[in-house]
Amino acid sequence: MTALGLNLLLAVLWIAFSGSATFVNFLFGFLVSALAIGLIREQAEGVSYLRRVRFILSLTILFFKELALSAWKVATLVLRRDMDLKPGIFAFPLTVDRDFEITLLANLITLTPGTLSVDVSEDRRTLYVHAIDCSDPEGTKRDIAEGFERKIMEAFR
Amino acid sequence: MADLFNFLFLLVIAVLIVAGSLFSLVAAIGLNRLPDVFTRMHAASKAGTVGSGLLLLAAGVHAGELSILFRALAGFLFFILTAPISAHLLARAAHEVGYRLNEKTVINELRRDRPLE
Amino acid sequence: MMAATLFNFAVWLGLAILSVAFLMTVYRVVKGPTLADRVVALDMLVGIVIGFIAIIAAKTGFTLYIDIAIALGLVGFLATVAFARFILSRQTADEEGGKSNGERAAKRTHATARKVR
Incomplete structure (x- = not known):
């Protein structure tokens, strides 16, 4: 089926x-x-299809919302007269552990406001993320964990 | 009535075209104003993708045919899939061989966990 | 009538904005200062050209241009991936005219020669 x-x-x-x-x-x-x-x-095989589709759909909607937001945020940042940047690379502890999920999460992170995934550690526990505004890395980590990561878990577990 | 419909149709396309090119312009401005290669990647991978995606969407809508609109949407999806991958690869390569981050950088936990030498 | 004028105006405005974005990106390609910056700018350049093609597809009504844009996106993606591999294999962040960190790079090349990657 x-x-x-x-x-x-x-x-x-x-x-x-x-x-x-x-x-x-x-x-x-x-x-x-x-x-x-x-x-x-x-x-x-082994996928309860319709439920998946619903979660994937909600993930897609979230993604497009974030994409629009991120393009807008970059635009406002770039056009400001004084660019008060606090860039930095922070380590994000991964909960998802399958290759496919990490790839998806990394891609989603890259296209969301102010973050860009740089590297994954060898043991696949940590994702290194470059943030354009790294004044509050804990808050950003929490946003990712409660937003995309949770949605990915819902959709593919 | 048909006139009004036509007007709205072209208005939507016009808005898409102008918005898309403005996003591309913003990405180009960001490319010039931002201080280091990593922050520049932010501008190119987000605003740039959205810009060319919107323009492609405008072309697809303008064709007024469902199959072509779908093809444009598929193209948009393709850009969305590839842009983060190329940005990620570049950022990884640049970091691995030791490109400096801008001096305003506040933390670098990757360099902490994996020092150069 | 008015709708067509609006559409034409949007097309020309979009082309003008994209031209400005194109020139700014070319400036970044020329100026650098590092190879990674240039690669990011070239990637962005492909995005802008895709935008041009999409606008021209809408302007002329040749929907085949959309396929060309998608193909160009694929080529651009592969080029960026190849450049990223190249940066990785070069194993140095040294640039002519840039801040010299030759000693560090030489040490690193020596160290990474042992590491298989």
């Missing part, structure tokens, strides 16, 4: 990408995505 849902989703995406909404093209997309799912069978 879940694999089927994923398959349909990928087929629809295929139509969006290739830009022709004919039945034959849909069939072809379905076939290609079935092949792709077959390649990553282990990861695709």
Whole structure:
């Protein structure tokens, strides 16, 4: 069931990408995505699909909100006459531990206001984040932990 | 009625175009005003991505066809996915080989945990 | 009628703003001062060019330009990744004209030669 849902989703995406909404093209997309799912069978199975989709959707909405906010924040920062910067790199203790989740979190952090992920420690426990305003690293860490990290846990656990 | 609709349609596109190019301009200003490579990366990866994404979206909306709009959206998504990866790779490389952070930097816990030598 | 004027105005305004952004970014590419700065600026340059292409797609109505923009985004991403690898493999933050920290870099190159990465 879940694999089927994923398959349909990928087929629809295929139509969006290739830009022709004919039945034959849909069939072809379905076939290609079935092949792709077959390649990553282990990861695709064992997912309660619809619940996931809801959480992923809420994560997406949060993300776009933060993206708009961050672009705006950079804009106001850059256009201020006196740039009172306090940049710094702080260590963020990771709760998520799977590669995929760390990647997602790092990407989300980069596109949110004033933060940019720089590196992950070898033991995958710490994410090093460059912040453009590092006057309150504890507060920023708390924001990330309670915002994106919690949402990611909800969506993929 | 159709006239009004057309007007609103073009208005939305016009707003998207102007907003997108303004974000690109802000990113360019940030690139010139910010003090070191890491802070410059902030400007390029956020405002720059949003800028080109909005412009692409404007082109997609202007085509007035769902499949093309989807393609533009897919492109936007693609930029959103790749921009942080390239920023992250660059920041990591720059930090690893020892590019200095600006002297205003308040803390550097990465250098603390992984000193140069 | 008025809508078309508005749209044309937005297009020209967008192109003008993007040109300014483009020139500012080129200034950063030329000025540097470090390689990483230049790479960030070049990455940004690709973003601005994508914006140009998107505006021209809206202006002319050739939707094929959107695909070109996406392809350019992919190329730009790969170029930035390659540059990041290059910075890493160079193992020095020394720049001509920049603050010299040659001794430190030499020591580091020696140290990292042992470390496999």
